[in-house]
Amino acid sequence: MYRFSVTEPHPRRCILPFAAEPPQLADLRRAVKAELVGWGMSALTEEAQLITTELASNVIKHVGQGTAATLVLDAGTDQLRLELHDNSHKEPQSFHPTCEEESGRGLQLLAALSAAWGTTRTVAGKAVWCELPLALDESRRRIQRATTVMEAYGLAVGSPTARLTHRPVLEESVTSLILDLLHWLTAHGLDPDDILDRAQTHFEACSSSVTGPVLLP
Incomplete structure (x- = not known):
């Protein structure tokens, strides 16, 4: 998996292009963990990996398997921002699916884990983003x-x-x-x-x- 990382000047930024396919998810999680450990943010690894899996899975299910996508990690002084870019303008699935529906449960989890989340239109499609707060101890x-x-x-x-x-x-x-x-x-x-x-x-x-x-x- 190609990885482009910038650590100077701050904030730190990592760009991870990937193909939205199930076998790619494990590689993507490992790349996220390696980056956060390198930034001294290993405490956020579990949440960031889970969010990454949900965002990438949403692309596979609702945009299409094999879609070209990019995960971006941005680390500021008080938060970690994750963005998943794809080439579709289709909005993410609803937060509140019925009992019979499976779509949307990943975004419910996203809302529970992150301090804020949203969708931004881009020239090529959209970006679904979320922010994890950094403890300031x-x-x-x-x-x-x-x-x-x-x-x-x-x-x-x-x-x-x-x-x-x-x-x-x-x-x-x-x-x-x-x-x-x-x-x-x-x-x-x-x-x-x-x-x-x-x-x-x-x-x-x-x-x-x-x-x-x-x-x-």
């Missing part, structure tokens, strides 16, 4: 800041990718960054052990107050 803010730092660091050291999504690459890059910081602290006459102890103390205090899964897996 201290842990989430720190994760997002660290993600930005890691992307910039990956570029500075000539990493083959600025999006560090694979665990071995991530571990090696974080270790290298911490090592550089230790050298920087020493060069400025600071005690690395003291700084690390203070950071660990703050981390443990923050972790004890976290109620939801906001850390990278």
Whole structure:
């Protein structure tokens, strides 16, 4: 699956063209997960994957199997926006199907999961969009800041990718960054052990107050 991702400047944006066919759904979900993990937003993975499946399935059922479609992810400072573009002007199915109807149940789920949703006409057809809010707690803010730092660091050291999504690459890059910081602290006459102890103390205090899964897996 072709993927185009932009991480600088913010907000982050990812474009995922695909063919609206059942076998493509698993690839699409995996691509969404990889992108969100890379952005430090793994806590939204389950909801985003479910919404992606419903939006893509709606295209397959009501526009046509094999339709060319595009999923767009836009991450701002306080929300994640998902847009599913297709080449049909046909509006999504009703939110309130009868007991015998199956169409529309996916959009009921979409409404329940998202803070807002809607349909926008485009030159080529339409885009169905929804927005997931980002928790603005201290842990989430720190994760997002660290993600930005890691992307910039990956570029500075000539990493083959600025999006560090694979665990071995991530571990090696974080270790290298911490090592550089230790050298920087020493060069400025600071005690690395003291700084690390203070950071660990703050981390443990923050972790004890976290109620939801906001850390990278």
